[in-house]
Amino acid sequence: MMTDSTLRTRIHRMTQVGVPGTPGAVRILDLRQENGRDLPEFEAGAHVDLVVSDGVIRQYSLLNAPSERHRYVVAIALDPASRGGSRHLHDWVEEGDVLVIGTPRCHFHLVEDAPYSVLVAGGIGVTPIWSMAQRLIALGRPFEFHFGARSAATAPLLAEIAAGLATVGVALHTVFADEDDRGLDLAGIVARAPVDAHFYACGPSGMLDAYLAAGQGVAEGRLHYERFAGTSAAATDGGFEVELARTGGRYTVEPGQTILEALKLHGINVPHSCAEGICGACEARVISGIPDHRDDVLSDAEKASNASMMVCCSGSRSPMLVLDL
Ligand code: FES
Known part of the structure; x- marks a missing residue:
């Protein structure tokens, strides 16, 4: 849907x-x-x-x-x-x-007025990163670009990116696994960046885990990333109720169900897409109750605020959730 x-x-x-x-x-x-x-x-x-x-x-x-x-x-x-x-x-x-x-949706926002940006791409994860680089070029903002892939022959967009960066004198730093299996030096990339830099990464899970580990000392809100797949299992313990504020309907989420599935069984279709907590399509505003967040869309600060939740994968820590649906 x-x-x-x-x-x-x-x-x-x-x-x-x-x-x-x-x-x-x-x-x-x-x-x-x-x-x-x-x-x-x-x-x-x-x-x-x-x-x-x-x-x-x-x-x-x-x-x-x-x-x-x-x-x-x-x-x-x-x-x-x-x-x-x-x-x-x-x-x-x-x-x-x-x-x-x-129509396009965005949960991987570029901070366009950042003093400096560090872009890190792994394999097909280069796609949003290359769009960001083109935007930074258009804005005339300084950045650096790191790209890891299996080989030069399979690295998507490699020639296009190299040519685009060359027009503004930005180096393309590449690591290809068939030549060097150590991968991108993420700790070094983070350590060498200016202290006020914003970082952006998209790529396979292993690369993103290493990126998050390397960026532990980076100031809150400066380490941005996007995953291809959810990292947490959906909350399916059930045993709570969901009230939909717009209709007043109240529904029980049974063990083995997600909120999305429980509502669907009652004929209520909440807009959704990935159903694994990575796209943001099913986001619902939380009016009351405490969600059990399982998505990879909201930041830690957004999760802590409990202002909204992804109903495809997140559950509830309270007996009742009231959602703006
Ligand atoms: S449907 Fe994609 S995050 Fe819920």
């Missing part, structure tokens, strides 16, 4: 990176609105829901510059374990096909 209004886009151009059908293969889709109009504005770091096939929706970061209004560009890495998402987009779509997408 998509949250916002949808757009019918056509694949204007499709570019292949790596050997088709093999691990590491990436397809880059240049999507343009079918009616030829400009697309809604987006922030660097934003993503869109993409309807892959019936009932299958996936989220992809926009990798192009936010100043581009005529297209959205996304990159799809082939997941060898995929049976319906990336596999379908690699095997079955062609230039000219129509794809339905949601």
Whole structure:
């Protein structure tokens, strides 16, 4: 179930990176609105829901510059374990096909007036990071760019990024695992950065865990990141009630259910997308009660405030939650 209004886009151009059908293969889709109009504005770091096939929706970061209004560009890495998402987009779509997408959402915000920015990308996680770099270039803000990938041959957007950074004299720092298996020196990157820098990272879980460990001493609110998959199991202990303030309806969340599932069983469809706590589509304002936060969207400070929660994965620490739904 998509949250916002949808757009019918056509694949204007499709570019292949790596050997088709093999691990590491990436397809880059240049999507343009079918009616030829400009697309809604987006922030660097934003993503869109993409309807892959019936009932299958996936989220992809926009990798192009936010100043581009005529297209959205996304990159799809082939997941060898995929049976319906990336596999379908690699095997079955062609230039000219129509794809339905949601309007962009952003939970990975760029602090545009930061004195300095450090951008760190791992593999396909380069997509929102490259969009951020293009925004910083447009703003004339100083930054550095670090990119780790399996190999130069499979690193998405490598030539485009190198050329773009070269126009403003920013070095592209790369580490390729087939040449150097130590990966990015995250501790060194953090240690060498100016004290007032903001950091941004997107990549595989292992890289992000190392990034968070390296950034433990970074001031609150300066260490930004986005994950591809949820890191916590959904809260399914149940045993509490949810009241929906707009209708007054009250529902029991049984053991084995998420709030989203319990409401769905009662015919209440809360907008959602990823269902694993990474996209932010199911966010609900909390009027009273204490959520058991399990998502990777809200910051620690936002979780501590208990002002909102993701109902696809988070539960309740109190017997009753009242939500602004
Ligand atoms: S549906 Fe994506 S965070 Fe809940």
